[in-house]
Amino acid sequence: MEIRNLNTFLKVAALQNFTQAARELGYSQSNVSAQIQQLELEIGAPLFNRIGRSVSLTQYGEELLPYARQIVSTALHMENFLKSEESLGGTVRIGVVESIFNLFMEDTIINYHKRFPRVKVELTVDATATLKSKLQCGLLDAACLIDDPLPKTEWHCWHKVDVPIVVVANPLHPLSRLDKINLEDLSGYDFILMEESAPYSINFQHIMAAHHIELHTFLKMQSADMARRMVEKDMFLSVLPYYTVRTSVEHGKIHILNIPETNQTQSVQMVLHINKIMTPQIEGFMEELRDVLHKIIDAE
């Protein structure tokens, strides 16, 4: 007693004709005969009177009819619904900063797409400040930032992961040879910093200013990845989240300077504007991103 049989039964009942039902359903006529016979066997009663070549429902057929209709139509609605936009479809618009994008987004998106195959993802890579303003005016659904704690009155924050911010140098850089460095030692060297909106860049500048040390920032840009590559290639200094340079450090391409005064951590956090309605689609993305973050960051 399967849906296929009931559907065939309904067609035959509607058309009062096996051959035509077969044509419309794309079956062979003998198959339709067999399907009806199988139903009749299961029920133990005839469903159709075959008098000559005319076909009509028996009383048992009449009784089956409403049940069959109910089942087949529910199945139809189900399939329509499950393949529609209503069913966990639609689009999530996610913003991330470049470092997150480079390091965590591949796995996140692959995992997310497996879990929500029908959701389209629009990914925006931009500076923290830009992402926040886009969240505020609803151009993004959620974002993954590296920031200080945000006011709870305006933001929902999830799954915070504290990451260390480090001052890095080329291994051949004079400072790389020192075990411990004072803040003043940094004076005069060329720095590559992230543009204004990156909170850890701003914090670093504040620290230097507080100590009245001149900071020579010869290059500002958005890409942490490019900053890392620049430091790998030449005698520059930079201030970056640890996880963006971890592999380079392990391969000896980059050196972390030990400067107690600059120790800071920041939170990688997923952020939603307080006005935004949480959907399973967005929540799912958060969860996948969190899992990838933890898998990579917590592995040290």
Next chain:
Amino acid sequence: MEIRNLNTFLKVAALQNFTQAARELGYSQSNVSAQIQQLELEIGAPLFNRIGRSVSLTQYGEELLPYARQIVSTALHMENFLKSEESLGGTVRIGVVESIFNLFMEDTIINYHKRFPRVKVELTVDATATLKSKLQCGLLDAACLIDDPLPKTEWHCWHKVDVPIVVVANPLHPLSRLDKINLEDLSGYDFILMEESAPYSINFQHIMAAHHIELHTFLKMQSADMARRMVEKDMFLSVLPYYTVRTSVEHGKIHILNIPETNQTQSVQMVLHINKIMTPQIEGFMEELRDVLHKIIDAE
């Protein structure tokens, strides 16, 4: 997307465990895996999160759940209903007179049982008067009688078929040699008649009485078939419905006397007491009996 798969899905969802679901459903574990995978393929989305060895519904699974429940439970109700007494089951209690029983009941019951396999039939063979009284007090659902028209205020009558009543004799009987017979010629011969309740017997007696002719009824009984056999064997006369003796007449074992004054027809009719509720089961029996009657009687 068949009911079997949805049922398996429900079991797995309820138990959160493939192996146990397999056990309870009597499948192998690999089969349950395959069934779920097939559903997931058809829907194009995962139904279960398999994290480690724990199983939980995905959002898509949650959405499928109510539809699956609806379909499976409707299918269950359907099967229960279709196999229950409510569904064209129960018993029909049918009464017939003996001649109908002998000549028409085999085919009627065979055909009826094909059409209503779940209905039990209780067949009562008795005299017309007895059947009518049993109908009146509800001991029978319907009956097939040979009678004069019945008052519509008390009876529902269906499918009347007029049948001739004939006076018959052994072919060697003196009267069998005459082309035409007057009513007075019957005087003094031995008659076998049906017991009081048979309306055509009563009518015949009235005709004879009206013409003041002595009717010598040496045997009264209920069985038309036995009356026929008696006439075939010895020099008796009888009054019977034509169809009960047709075969004998065709084989030359019985002769029909041509007596214009005794020409009478009676109706074979299906009768329901006015208080009785008509059911599809009873109606179906009527229809089958009618078809058999027509096939045999109308063939002349």
Next chain:
DNA sequence: CTAAATCAATCAAAAATAGTGATTGAAATA
């Protein structure tokens, strides 16, 4: 009233599917 057309049933063969048992590798438990 015959010839042609239509229809459902039947049958043998094929294609497709459902189902199994054994194994694997991962994860939980002792």
Next chain:
DNA sequence: TATTTCAATCACTATTTTTGATTGATTTAG
């Protein structure tokens, strides 16, 4: 660490589904 539990996978078998061709009955058309 060893054991147990679990779902997935694989190779294989059993069963079911599906088809195409044919048949015999019934209806329609000429």
